[in-house]
Amino acid sequence: MNKKINILHLEDDPFDSELIESEMRTGGIDFDYTQVDTKVSFIDAIKNEKFDLILADYKLPTFNGSEALKLAQEICPDIPFIIISGTLGDDIAVEMVKNGATDYVLKQRLLRLVPVIERAILESEEKLKRKNAENLIRQSLRDKEILLKEIHHRVKNNLQIISSIIKLQASYSTDPHTKDICKDLQTRVMAMALIHQKLYQTESLSKIDFKDYLQKLVFQLVNVYRLSEQQIFVNLNLENLELDVDTAVPCGMLISEIVSNSLKHAFPNGNNGEISIKVDKQESYYMLNVKDNGIGLPNDKDLTSAHSLGMQLIKSLTAQLAGTLNIKTNHGTEYNIKFFDSAYQKRM
Incomplete structure (x- = not known):
């Protein structure tokens, strides 16, 4: 010594x-x-x-x-x-x-x-x-958490700017088809922006409160398509779920795509209706059920093989979640999706 x-x-x-x-x-x-x-x-x-x-x-x-x-x-x-x-x-x-x-x-x-x-x-x-x-490591982690929150905040702000630009561009168009495309783009950007907003507002940088996220997402979707809650009632049957970011992003976009399709097509001529969203956690997987009581689709139309951008996105996002997709069109349209979180997918 x-x-x-x-x-x-x-x-x-x-x-x-x-x-x-x-x-x-x-x-x-x-x-x-x-x-x-x-x-x-x-x-x-x-x-x-x-x-x-x-x-x-x-x-x-x-x-x-x-x-x-x-x-x-x-x-x-x-x-x-x-x-x-x-x-x-x-x-x-x-x-x-x-x-x-x-x-x-x-x-x-x-x-x-x-x-x-x-x-x-x-x-x-x-x-x-x-x-x-250990103190240096803790300080480094705190610094990185602050940096990540700032990044999520800036990404959210940039996505909101993109959403506003799309909305502004739609307002200058007189073509209904172009306006519909702009609305679709706006909802997709909005679903991603909301994830980043949730991430910088919470303590955890790896998981988000998915129930709260979906409530805000559905409210914004109804607002984008300018539908009153009296006209279309959205029923959320959700557990208190925390999803990791790699699962929450595709799952949020998937629900946004399905609900947007229902809001646009299921209730023509100002018909009243209902959309229900349910997410259940099982032992090793999740079950997502989204259905509406709208006009449904013709019996001869196979949705799983449809080539529209919306359906291609739904199939792609389901695959990203290592999920399976089943669609029923009796008395409206119903989507049943079984999917796994990212941690389980890595073990598969």
């Missing part, structure tokens, strides 16, 4: 104090030394001075090693604490170590003192290095 250490010694016997100090110097320890012998002076020392090591007698007239250890654990828990006593039984020694003492040395066996001190200082230095490294 090359560096000089600062030692606090709780001891009321001057002879024992000199004996212990001599043993340390003989053993080659370079140190500064402060001796105290009362509770008041002990507390004052550990509060007002930085020590590398505390040595403490177990039994003093008005104070003892157990009380000193408890105070040291409260005020300076990282400083090694060694009991030195001539009256310490094995049971008490073991109890002291359990309570936080680094080690103990009997006054009758002071030859152990220097090796015990060297080991205690070495362990303390290693512990401090680990603590500093």
Whole structure:
């Protein structure tokens, strides 16, 4: 041990104090030394001075090693604490170590003192290095979390700008088909923007509250297609789900695409209707059910083989979730999709 250490010694016997100090110097320890012998002076020392090591007698007239250890654990828990006593039984020694003492040395066996001190200082230095490294890692993680939140915020803002540009462009067009295409683009961009908004507003950067996300998404979809809630009622039957980002993005876009199709096509001529959305979590997968009670589709039309952009997106997003798609068209249109989260997909 090359560096000089600062030692606090709780001891009321001057002879024992000199004996212990001599043993340390003989053993080659370079140190500064402060001796105290009362509770008041002990507390004052550990509060007002930085020590590398505390040595403490177990039994003093008005104070003892157990009380000193408890105070040291409260005020300076990282400083090694060694009991030195001539009256310490094995049971008490073991109890002291359990309570936080680094080690103990009997006054009758002071030859152990220097090796015990060297080991205690070495362990303390290693512990401090680990603590500093952990603090650096935690700070680095905090910095990265702040950076990621800022990135999600900026991505959301940029996507909202794109959505506004699309909306503005649609307003200049007189072609109904072009307006419909712009609305479709707007809803797809909006579904992605909402994910990024949720991510920078929550503590977790890896999972989002999917129930809250869907509630906001459906409200925005109804607003985009300018349908009143009295005209089209959207029933959300959702568990409290947290989905990871890699699952939430395609799942959100999938639901946006299906609901948009229902809002556009299922209720012509201002018909009233209902759209229901249900997501259930099973043991290893999720079941998504989206259905409407609209006009449905002709029986001879095979939706799964349709080549429209919307259906191509629905099939592509289902595949991205490692899911299976089943569509029914009795009394409206119903989509049943079984899918897996990204963590499960990696194990498949």
